[in-house]
Amino acid sequence: MMENPFTQLTPQLTQLTRRSLLAAVPVAAGGATLWVSRRMARDSYRPGLDTHVSISRVADYGQGLFDDVRRIVAEHRIAVKGKRILLKPNLVEFNVDAPINTHPRVVHAALEAFRSLGAADVRIGEGSGHRRGSLDMADAAGYLDEIPGFEKLFTDLNFDEVTRVRLPRPAIGLKSLYLPNTALACDLLVSLPKMKTHHWVAATLAMKNLFGLVPGGVYGWPKNLLHWSGIPESIAALHAVFPRQFCLVDGIVGMEGNGPIQGTGKAAGVLVAGSDPVGVDATACRVMGLDPGKVSYLAMTASNGQTREENVKQIGGTIQSVATRFAVVREFESLRIA
């Protein structure tokens, strides 16, 4: 039985404050989309999808992280030998006091892990959505100090050569996108997001991190075309373009509250990883105390039912052992796991 998406609007609309109306507009639009998308997701089941997701308790960004990440990548048994790998961290702001960007040690540990497992080439790429200077931000975030030869390994995806790609899953007004050749040509895209709340879509994790593949050099800063096409719909569209992914969510210190920029740090002490971005993000949401079935872009893309906990094969730790309730903006209180 499909839940009526509009029932959750009732308490907000009856109060009729400016804030609640502000919240209700996108929720109403999102609710309609959610109802349709759940049907779409149900009809696009992918047999054979590896939905294993690992949960690893990691207390800090110390030297032990190198062993942790290597073990995590190895236990997923992904084909790495001889492959061209692109690591995609999340670089958003110059402010290094707030946990906005993926920690440089996580990126360094992933680089060494994929190298040690026989990758032919490992590069790092990002196309920041807010500020123009991705390399400047990487510098400010400590990447150049942490990762030897970083500048030679790094591609600013905002200014990479581009190819127009017809979207296998178009969004409204978005049938194709120019995307960076470095991302299109790699054998495996590795999404390395920060575990953060997001004031428009509740949580920003591995799938939302793909916005950084859309070149600002073509679409500007921020990449407003994706907003006009609907943020959840655009996330789903990008997810469909990059089916070969591995995801490692940096939840050692995440961000709660008014994320993804103005929130506050939240030490969750966890890395969440897997080859299925939907399963990884759904699991990370549960760790944060959010119901993934109510996160619109996950509902749209959960073709194998990954928004239900029993449909994701957990390895390593349990969700309960690392669950850390992240504060969210008031509009997303209804997304909390009861």
Next chain:
Amino acid sequence: MPINKPGEAASPPVLSPIAVRQLPDGGWGYGRDAWTEPTALALLALSTEAGEHMRSVRAGIDWLRRARRPDGGWPPNPRVDQSVTWATSLALLTLTTVTGEPCTSSVQWLLDISGREGGLALRLMRLFHKDEDRGGFEGWPWYPGTAAWVAPTAMAIGALEKTRASQPSHMDRRIRERVELGRDFLMARRCLDGGWNHGSSRPLGHEAESYAETTGVALLGLTGVPREALEPSLRRAEVEFAASRSAQGRAWLRLALATHGRGIASGGSEPAGRDVTDVALNAIAQAARRGRNVFLA
């Protein structure tokens, strides 16, 4: 690899590395392909000392002319089948500055583009959320069909103002009207700290912090605004200049402050210029301080 080293501000000798990085087809880029923005900025920089680099400038101008699309606008690079606002503004500014040739179809393209602010959700947001940004809704978007933002609006104002001053035409009145509305848009989007974020100054009711590069670009679009109205912004620009770790952000601020007659204390470490655009902007800013400001009408 940095083009200029940290601590080395751009000066006329730095123009040579710009010329050296010109691609065989006459343009400049971030890698192997030429893009409109670095080509326009490199040409504006070289034009400040044109004599020595005349051949480079001619080849670059030819590239810009070839890259112009039939609709009069410019794409970000020739692989992209769409004219975009900021590339068109910079290319128009460059052709007007360097050659003085009429660019009627390009001016027309810019005048026909405005931010798409009419979505139902956004209109309701503005109606019920009274402390959200207000304005004339006549700024310019980065990409056609999307909302207006600060940087493309300021760049469009600069290009149109320069064109109107150097090439009087039947479009002057419309240019004046759009420039006025564009400036209203910029002033309405000013952050509480005096600078500018990308677009909204109060997203979801939270005060946004300004960005160095956006504050610099916005101030370039506000050359006709009374000094007292801009004083908080100029002070903010000075603060951001001192704090910024971005070569490009500092270059835009240096240029903006020079344009508004504000000096900058010399000294302090200079972040590395990452690419041609950083170095070109720095050279343009240095030239502005010497009285040759290519952004002024």
